[in-house]
Amino acid sequence: MRALATWSGAVAGLLLIVIGGLIQAAVPGPGSTGGVALIALPITLQVPALLLTALVCGPRGAMLAAVAYLSVGLFELPVFHGGGGTAYLLDPGFGYLAGFLPAAWVTGRLARQEGMDDPLALAGAAVIGLVVLQLCGTVNLLLGSLAGRWGTGLPQLLLSYSLGPLLPQLLLCCAVAVLAVPLRRLLLIERR
Secondary structure: HHHHHHHHHHHHHHHHHHHHHHEEEEEEEEOOOOEEEEEEEEEEEHHHHHHHHHHHHHHHHHHHHHHHHHHHHHHOOOOOOOOHHHHHHOOOOOHHHHOOOHHHHHHHHHOOOOOOOOOOHHHHHHHHHHHHHHHHEEEHHHHHHHOOOOOOOOOHHHHHHHHHHHHHHHHHHHHHHHHHHHHHHHOOOOOO
16 A cells, blocks of 8 residues: 555655746736736746645655656656756756755655644645755756866856745745645655
């Protein structure tokens, strides 16, 4: 039964990540005509989808979903932000995608610990997973910059890939944690 839960969580997580990558994150704000308008954020919902998968499905299901997502994207299906294919391995943003794996594992492991039943604890686990993901991406940018792989300067890359998306991603960690609580109860998630 545990294997079935892991695989079904991985498939659901993969679909969630793929769909999340297609949706631009936005927040409501004041509109130009006095109403409410959506203000686009500089991120998609794929990272929150990964973190939600890890919080609900645990480390195994989230890792399988992340491996499947990377595999699908590297085998020429355009699921990544800039498309797909093996050429994406040389893209500055690939370090963040590679960071999906350790982020999924860490977040999922933390979510399975004792006392992880409230939104604050789950938000903390999601933030730690986001930090792991950001560290992986930043290391890739630094190493690529030292090797002269990128045409853009390191400060601009760090601003575009790390600092710009960080605040919206942190805010969405809170939203993911709030969403994870009822999902975990609905699916009768047990701690291990």
